[in-house]
Amino acid sequence: MDKEIIEKLKKKAREAREKAYVPYSEFPVGAALLTVGGNIYTGCNIENASFGLTNCAERTAIFKAVSAGETEFKAMAIVGDTPGPVSPCGACRQVMNEFSPEMDIHLYNLAEDKEFTTAAELLPGFFTSKDMDR
Numbered sequence: 001m002d003k004e005i006i007e008k009l010k011k012k013a014r015e016a017r018e019k020a021y022v023p024y025s026e027f028p029v030g031a032a033l034l035t036v037g038g039n040i041y042t043g044c045n046i047e048n049a050s051f052g053l054t055n056c057a058e059r060t061a062i063f064k065a066v067s068a069g070e071t072e073f074k075a076m077a078i079v080g081d082t083p084g085p086v087s088p089c090g091a092c093r094q095v096m097n098e099f100s101p102e103m104d105i106h107l108y109n110l111a112e113d114k115e116f117t118t119a120a121e122l123l124p125g126f127f128t129s130k131d132m133d134r
């Protein structure tokens with residue numbers, strides 16, 4: 001993929017992180033999602049006094065895109081203040097794979113340590129609609 005667009009995604013993820021609503025964890029995360037058509041949707045984590053209702057940055061970005069009518073994704077950049085590149089939770093890995101198992105995933109921390117992977121690689125054996133065929 002074009003290096004410029006990857007850099008742009010990283011920047012947008014860092015900017016989205018600034019919008020995180022994290023009064024409980026004080027751990028902001030940002031994500032930027034590139035669609036196959038070239039549009040970018042950003043997301044931040046959004047917490048709640050009922051902690052389990054928290055929505056991660058990754059799913060916020062995906063849900064924004066889907067609610068705008070977009071379901072085919074090319075790449076996502078994710079940024080958190082972690083010792084190494086941030087690691088998406090299991091729920092987000094499953095949601096990524098619902099739409100685009102082939103999508104590139106660029107993981108970063110603030111020090112710009114990075115890891116490149118794909119949605120499918122992040123969740124081997126993910127549950128799909130095919131698993132409901134009988």
Ligand SMILES: O=c1ccn([C@H]2C[C@H](O)[C@@H](CO)O2)c(=O)[nH]1
Binds near residue numbers: 022029047056078
């Ligand atoms: O990849 C990740 C990991 C964690 N979080 C959020 C959930 C919660 O608000 C906070 C601490 O887990 O970070 C994300 O948004 N994305």
Ligand SMILES: [Zn+2]
Binds near residue numbers: 092
């Ligand atoms: Zn998550």
